[in-house]
Amino acid sequence: MKKKVVIVGILFMMVFVLWGCNNVDDxxxxxxxxxxxxxxxxxxxxxxxxxxxxxxxDMMIGFGLADxxxxxxxxxxxxxxxxxxxxxIDDFYSYDYNESAELFLSREVDLILAPEQYIAEGLRDxxxxxxxxxxxxxxxxDDYMFYLADLINQIWPETDNIVNQWKTELNFTLDExxxxxxxxxxxxxxxxxVRGDKDRxxxxxxxxxxxxxxxxxxxxxxEYIGSSFESNKPSAEEIMLRNPDVIVIGGKFQNKxxxxxxxxxxxxxxxxxxxxxxxxxxxxxVMWEQNSVVLPIFIxxxxxxxxxxxxxxxxxxxxxxxxxxxxxxxxxxxxxxYMLNGLSPNGSQMYN
Amino acid sequence: xxxxxxxxxxxxxxxILLVVFVSALxxxxxxxxxxxxxxxxxxxxxxxxxxxxxxxxxRLPRTIIALLAGSALSVSGLVYQETFQNKLVSPNxxxxxxxxxxxxxxxxxLGLSTFFLSVSAFVFGIGAMFITIFIANIMRNxxxxxxxxxxxxxxxxxxxxxxxxxxxxxxxxxxxxxxxWLMGSFEYxxxxxxxILAPIVIISSSILFLIRWRINIVAQGPSEAQTQGxxxxxxxxxxxxxxxxxxxxxxxxxxxxxxxxxxxxxIIRLFVGKNTKHTIPLVILFGAIFMIITDILSRSFTGAxxxxxxxxxxxxxxxxxxxxxxxxxxxxx
Numbered sequence: 183m184k185k186k187v188v189i190v191g192i193l194f195m196m197v198f199v200l201w202g203c204n205n206v207d208d209x210x211x212x213x214x215x216x217x218x219x220x221x222x223x224x225x226x227x228x229x230x231x232x233x234x235x236x237x238x239x240d241m242m243i244g245f246g247l248a249d250x251x252x253x254x255x256x257x258x259x260x261x262x263x264x265x266x267x268x269x270x271i272d273d274f275y276s277y278d279y280n281e282s283a284e285l286f287l288s289r290e291v292d293l294i295l296a297p298e299q300y301i302a303e304g305l306r307d308x309x310x311x312x313x314x315x316x317x318x319x320x321x322x323x324d325d326y327m328f329y330l331a332d333l334i335n336q337i338w339p340e341t342d343n344i345v346n347q348w349k350t351e352l353n354f355t356l357d358e359x360x361x362x363x364x365x366x367x368x369x370x371x372x373x374x375x376v377r378g379d380k381d382r383x384x385x386x387x388x389x390x391x392x393x394x395x396x397x398x399x400x401x402x403x404x405e406y407i408g409s410s411f412e413s414n415k416p417s418a419e420e421i422m423l424r425n426p427d428v429i430v431i432g433g434k435f436q437n438k439x440x441x442x443x444x445x446x447x448x449x450x451x452x453x454x455x456x457x458x459x460x461x462x463x464x465x466x467x468v469m470w471e472q473n474s475v476v477l478p479i480f481i482x483x484x485x486x487x488x489x490x491x492x493x494x495x496x497x498x499x500x501x502x503x504x505x506x507x508x509x510x511x512x513x514x515x516x517x518x519x520y521m522l523n524g525l526s527p528n529g530s531q532m533y534n
Numbered sequence: 535x536x537x538x539x540x541x542x543x544x545x546x547x548x549x550i551l552l553v554v555f556v557s558a559l560x561x562x563x564x565x566x567x568x569x570x571x572x573x574x575x576x577x578x579x580x581x582x583x584x585x586x587x588x589x590x591x592x593r594l595p596r597t598i599i600a601l602l603a604g605s606a607l608s609v610s611g612l613v614y615q616e617t618f619q620n621k622l623v624s625p626n627x628x629x630x631x632x633x634x635x636x637x638x639x640x641x642x643x644l645g646l647s648t649f650f651l652s653v654s655a656f657v658f659g660i661g662a663m664f665i666t667i668f669i670a671n672i673m674r675n676x677x678x679x680x681x682x683x684x685x686x687x688x689x690x691x692x693x694x695x696x697x698x699x700x701x702x703x704x705x706x707x708x709x710x711x712x713x714x715w716l717m718g719s720f721e722y723x724x725x726x727x728x729x730i731l732a733p734i735v736i737i738s739s740s741i742l743f744l745i746r747w748r749i750n751i752v753a754q755g756p757s758e759a760q761t762q763g764x765x766x767x768x769x770x771x772x773x774x775x776x777x778x779x780x781x782x783x784x785x786x787x788x789x790x791x792x793x794x795x796x797x798x799x800x801i802i803r804l805f806v807g808k809n810t811k812h813t814i815p816l817v818i819l820f821g822a823i824f825m826i827i828t829d830i831l832s833r834s835f836t837g838a839x840x841x842x843x844x845x846x847x848x849x850x851x852x853x854x855x856x857x858x859x860x861x862x863x864x865x866x867x
Contacts (some may be wrong), residue, residue: 267731279705411837451583
């Protein structure tokens with residue numbers, strides 16, 4: 183009998199110890215659902231993260247996690263505003279789009295934020311922690327406006343305050359836009375986005391599922407014509423056929439493209455051009471049209487441009503405050519003007 | 535074949551070419567009514583500014599380039615096939631297309647402008663052809679087979695170089711551009727391109743047409759040519775250089791377009807036989823028609839343009855199977 187009591191006691195102790203061990207593991211990892219719906223267990227508060235997904239780079243820095251970043255996708259670093267805003271840019275390793283698992287293993291990264299599912303899956307197969315952080319939502323971006331901030335907050339709980347502050351700002355902006363437009367009779371106008379991060383001409387855009395589709399369709403009550411294209415490279419005739427009411431142009435080639443659309447045949451005959459409805463999208467640490475810490479200001483800036491009779495935000499002031507809050511940098515009025523006009527920190531064209 | 539029949543074929547093809555050319559100006563993603571088109575032709579273009587701009591700035595340049603490239607690739611394919619006595623030879627065989635592709639890929643990676651991209655493609659295309667001839671000369675054997683083998687060697691080397699360049703290209707921008715260029719397109723054709731391509735194609739085709747009798751003799755091989763007192767090596771070199779000039783310049787302005795140079799000569803031979811006296815003008819006309827129709831298909835059905843090689847591949851495959859079924863002998867020719 184005594185022997186049985188001892189055995190049961192030992193078993194209880196083992197169960198207790200194992201349960202305790204399990205609890206210790208739980209505190210070191212967190213289970214997240216990435217942007218393509220994959221459930222992945224990743225380390226909590228990792229200290230060495232490879233940010234290949236450019237969608238996440240700006241928020242990582244903006245939410246105070248620069249020390250946890252091992253490296254960033256090189257195309258993000260190839261932007262003069264990045265070094266201006268974050269001078270310690272040389273601390274970051276410059277990653278290519280689809281690096282080998284061996285490189286990440288040799289650099290001993292804790293977590294990889296990959297831009298595409300196949301990349302993340304491949305890295306996970308090699309025993310690495312990798313999740314997909316895409317620029318596009320599935321099936322659209324409506325449920326992803328806060329996703330990235332929530333994801334960062336879930337993995338780094340210490341970002342609670344700054345993430346909540348950002349979410350409050352975004353919620354406030356979205357509410358103002360929604361209320362402002364709901365109270366008005368608005369004709370649905372069509373809008374076409376020219377993606378100017380590469381010099382591929384007017385016929386280069388984003389198709390459905392992007393943040394822009396959600397911003398323009400869901401919040402600004404417009405018809406985002408890119409969502410109806412089967413490719414992100416519509417032909418010149420297709421653009422002429424759609425004849426959008428408004429055109430927005432972003433990226434570092436924006437000023438060249440704005441010049442092109444105003445002068446080149448047949449684009450200069452588009453209604454948006456003849457009606458002076460071609461607008462730029464500012465560019466800072468990243469292009470403002472992608473999810474970033476300046477998302478609330480991007481939406482305010484577009485509200486001013488798309489509905490000038492209804493909205494009049496002080497974008498310069500909002501920009502100044504935002505960069506002080508998230509990047510701890512005070513921009514001069516001149517620098518803010520350059521940023522809002524798609525120019526580099528010294529006022530030159532970004533594509534030179 | 536009767537002279538009148540050949541003349542009839544020529545007239546029919548000229549008529550079809552005119553109809554297809556005009557149709558290419560009217561048909562497209564942006565719909566232009568016939569009445570608007572004729573109003574524009576009559577000079578009332580101020581009533582239709584958008585339509586006029588689309589016709590003049592988008593459709594006219596690309597249709598002329600399509601006409602020139604289709605003619606150039608087809609007639610090049612024809613004279614290559616005759617000269618090398620091999621009916622399965624196409625303009626790609628001497629490494630010209632792959633050489634031009636390497637030139638274009640280098641230009642894209644270096645970030646050169648569209649004009650220099652065309653220049654680079656042209657220079658590398660011609661360069662590949664000269665390397666092919668050089669290798670064949672080293673062999674000290676003037677048989678067509680040696681030249682074809684040299685072409686395969688150079689073509690394979692250029693393909694390997696192209697793979698390396700694609701590997702080195704920047705993923706998000708350059709690789710996509712190289713890939714798109716390799717599939718062929720008239721999307722970025724400008725009227726200024728016409729002024730460069732047209733003289734090359736017109737002069738080269740005219741010379742080939744003028745020496746069509748000699749091409750017939752070269753096609754019979756070196757022994758037969760010498761028997762008839764023809765300088766075989768000289769004329770073969772002239773034919774190859776002219777055909778290569780046309781191929782390289784077409785590839786430089788429109789990218790790599792497969793099948794046309796292989797299939798079009800066979801279609802014409804089905805109707806009029808292999809006499810280059812008859813085939814050269816018909817191949818020029820039919821190649822132009824084939825390419826303009828391909829271009830119309832590439833830009834009319836979807837919002838984004840379908841690459842030309844995809845369409846020529848889909849059209850060319852069944853046509854070539856049909857030709858093989860009708861004329862199995864070409865395998866052994």
